Amino acid sequence: MDSKKTVLVSGGAGYIGTHTTVALIEAGYDVVVIDNFSNSEASALDGVEKIVGRKVVFGEIDTCDIKALRGVFERHAFDTVIHFAAYKAVGESMDEPLKYYQNNLVSYMNVLEMMKEFKRPNVLFSSSATVYGNAEELPVTEESPRQPATSPYGNTKQIAEDILRDCCAAYEGFRGIALRYFNPIGAHPSALIGELPSGVPNNLVPFITQTAAGIRQSLSIFGNDYNTPDGTCLRDYIDINDLARAHVAAVDRMTDGRMQTRYEIFNVGTGRPVSVLELVTRFEKANGLKLPYRFAERRSGDVPAVWADTARANKELGWKAERDLDDTLRSAWEWEKHIRHIQ
Ligand code: WQD
Numbered sequence: 001m002d003s004k005k006t007v008l009v010s011g012g013a014g015y016i017g018t019h020t021t022v023a024l025i026e027a028g029y030d031v032v033v034i035d036n037f038s039n040s041e042a043s044a045l046d047g048v049e050k051i052v053g054r055k056v057v058f059g060e061i062d063t064c065d066i067k068a069l070r071g072v073f074e075r076h077a078f079d080t081v082i083h084f085a086a087y088k089a090v091g092e093s094m095d096e097p098l099k100y101y102q103n104n105l106v107s108y109m110n111v112l113e114m115m116k117e118f119k120r121p122n123v124l125f126s127s128s129a130t131v132y133g134n135a136e137e138l139p140v141t142e143e144s145p146r147q148p149a150t151s152p153y154g155n156t157k158q159i160a161e162d163i164l165r166d167c168c169a170a171y172e173g174f175r176g177i178a179l180r181y182f183n184p185i186g187a188h189p190s191a192l193i194g195e196l197p198s199g200v201p202n203n204l205v206p207f208i209t210q211t212a213a214g215i216r217q218s219l220s221i222f223g224n225d226y227n228t229p230d231g232t233c234l235r236d237y238i239d240i241n242d243l244a245r246a247h248v249a250a251v252d253r254m255t256d257g258r259m260q261t262r263y264e265i266f267n268v269g270t271g272r273p274v275s276v277l278e279l280v281t282r283f284e285k286a287n288g289l290k291l292p293y294r295f296a297e298r299r300s301g302d303v304p305a306v307w308a309d310t311a312r313a314n315k316e317l318g319w320k321a322e323r324d325l326d327d328t329l330r331s332a333w334e335w336e337k338h339i340r341h342i343q
């Protein structure tokens with residue numbers, strides 16, 4: 001086995017993990033997926049296997065279990081890990097901070113500990129635009145100051161970035177990249193994989209598609225009195241397949257020895273702000289349907305606007321977002337129809 005070409009993907013059965021696994025395999029990497037299905041389902045990996053046309057190496061492993069994780073490192077020769085495994089519900093993290101600190105940081109430190117022990121050099125970490133908080137200047141660059149986190153979830157992302165930076169500075173041979181995702185949306189064009197939110201979705205696009213499917217009565221647009229062109233919040237919605245390709249570009253960069261410093265950060269967005277209202281209208285037009293919606297109170301903790309300066313990712317990773325927003329919104333609806341058996 002060519003170890004340089006194998007990537008361990010923790011949380012590989014999740015929304016970003018499945019799409020990234022597909023992109024890595026299509027780019028010629030071998031992938032070892034681990035997941036404990038705490039917020040995903042085994043059927044997600046069936047979707048991946050259908051798309052790539054072969055079996056995916058998989059272990060049902062909780063990354064908080066260091067013994068089980070050590071077994072994965074003993075059995076498989078990989079130089080690179082992409083660490084997705086984490087809880088991600090902002091609101092829940094406010095109610096249960098210890099659950100978030102415990103799971104997200106222990107699993108992450110276990111992975112880093114094993115990377116160090118087994119001398120595996122490359123770590124790719126899933127960070128988030130949430131680290132920028134309510135930014136003073138837009139678009140945000142990687143040099144924009146991080147704001148104090150407003151949730152334990154957001155804090156775990158900031159802490160994890162700092163841990164990676166410190167490990168890269170301290171341990172010989174360690175290299176790290178943090179990708180700061182903006183708002184990932186959409187599904188694979190095959191509609192065989194996509195997002196599977198549990199319960200009532202917090203995020204906008206799953207709520208939209210569930211409303212279109214009749215599962216939710218009406219979409220609430222949180223706030224239309226912001227200081228933005230139409231009064232609703234602005235976000236940078238990045239297609240999940242484009243986001244997956246950014247991981248491949250980052251892994252290429254780490255394994256090809258092109259990193260300029262041992263720890264690097266990249267924004268992964270489109271660079272284009274889209275309002276909530278515009279997204280709803282685009283979804284309706286792209287899919288030829290009408291969505292019941294109403295304006296509601298602002299949601300606490302929401303920032304009025306955030307979008308990415310993508311110059312660094314474009315130049316250094318050689319990556320840019322390509323997929324058309326309407327295609328992305330069509331794929332989101334196709335996926336919802338697929339899982340709900342709607343014709
Ligand atoms: C987008 C916009 C809402 C739902 C969060 C996390 C971030 C990342 C992605 C994930 C906002 C509005 C939403 C609804 C609405 N983490 N909205 N009605 O808040 O930008 O980012 O998810 O794992 O860390 O903070 O994304 O999709 O929740 O909201 O009007 O029913 O849609 O107010 O303006 P957000 P979102």
